[in-house]
Amino acid sequence: GAGVSQSPSNKVTEKGKDVELRCDPISGHTALYWYRQRLGQGLEFLIYFQGNSAPDKSGLPSDRFSAERTGESVSTLTIQRTQQEDSAVYLCASSFTRDTDTQYFGPGTRLTVL
Amino acid sequence: GEDVEQSLFLSVREGDSSVINCTYTDSSSTYLYWYKQEPGAGLQLLTYIFSNMDMKQDQRLTVLLNKKDKHLSLRIADTQTGDSAIYFCAEKMGTGANNLFFGTGTRLTVIP
Numbered sequence: 001g002a003g004v005s006q007s008p009s010n011k012v013t014e015k016g017k018d019v020e021l022r023c024d025p026i027s028g029h030t031a032l033y034w035y036r037q038r039l040g041q042g043l044e045f046l047i048y049f050q051g052n053s054a055p056d057k058s059g060l061p062s063d064r065f066s067a068e069r070t071g072e073s074v075s076t077l078t079i080q081r082t083q084q085e086d087s088a089v090y091l092c093a094s095s096f097t098r099d100t101d102t103q104y105f106g107p108g109t110r111l112t113v114l
Numbered sequence: 115g116e117d118v119e120q121s122l123f124l125s126v127r128e129g130d131s132s133v134i135n136c137t138y139t140d141s142s143s144t145y146l147y148w149y150k151q152e153p154g155a156g157l158q159l160l161t162y163i164f165s166n167m168d169m170k171q172d173q174r175l176t177v178l179l180n181k182k183d184k185h186l187s188l189r190i191a192d193t194q195t196g197d198s199a200i201y202f203c204a205e206k207m208g209t210g211a212n213n214l215f216f217g218t219g220t221r222l223t224v225i226p
Binding site: 004033035040041042043044045048056059091093102103104105106107108 | 118147149155156157158159162202204213214215216217218219
């Protein structure tokens with residue numbers, strides 16, 4: 001079946017603008033994760049959704065970052081008033097369950113803030 | 115917080131074995147993973163190991179886990195040019211943890 005997909009693949013924006021990034025998880029996967037990867041660095045956890053439970057937002061770096069997910073479907077990550085330090089690749093992953101999960105990653109969205 | 119460390123670079127000759135090392139700090143890790151990232155691509159899960167195992171072999175890949183020393187390694191036998199990529203180790207904590215903690219990645223360069 002199809003893997004995790006993300007859109008857009010690349011986004012260039014001006015400082016101060018809002019951006020929305022989209023993730024389509026693998027069908028049937030109840031858990032969804034957003035990570036950020038800055039250039040030359042490892043992945044940094046942002047937020048986690050599990051079914052209809054309240055999301056774990058502990059990794060969000062500021063209140064400019066928010067994410068939504070309806071049920072077990074698409075998720076959007078929104079960054080308001082973007083800053084240059086937000087430039088990174090934003091990766092989405094999904095897994096079938098939380099405890100045994102193997103996370104499958106999408107190709108990422110490369111965000112560049114000018 | 116959790117700390118996962120990897121050396122940044124590794125170069126090997128085609129046909130040789132590659133060994134990529136990773137150390138972590140939290141002894142409550144339940145699963146440890148190796149992911150591969152090729153240029154411009156997302157992360158590809160290579161293999162994982164449960165924390166109660168000390169070795170796992172999958173074709174050319176061998177994972178060794180030394181839980182006492184909190185050391186994880188990935189051995190790639192007969193390394194090929196297509197193995198050139200960044201390799202990330204990641205740990206998943208015990209019950210209650212939702213996310214993976216990643217190392218900074220090791221860039222493997224295979225010299226023909």
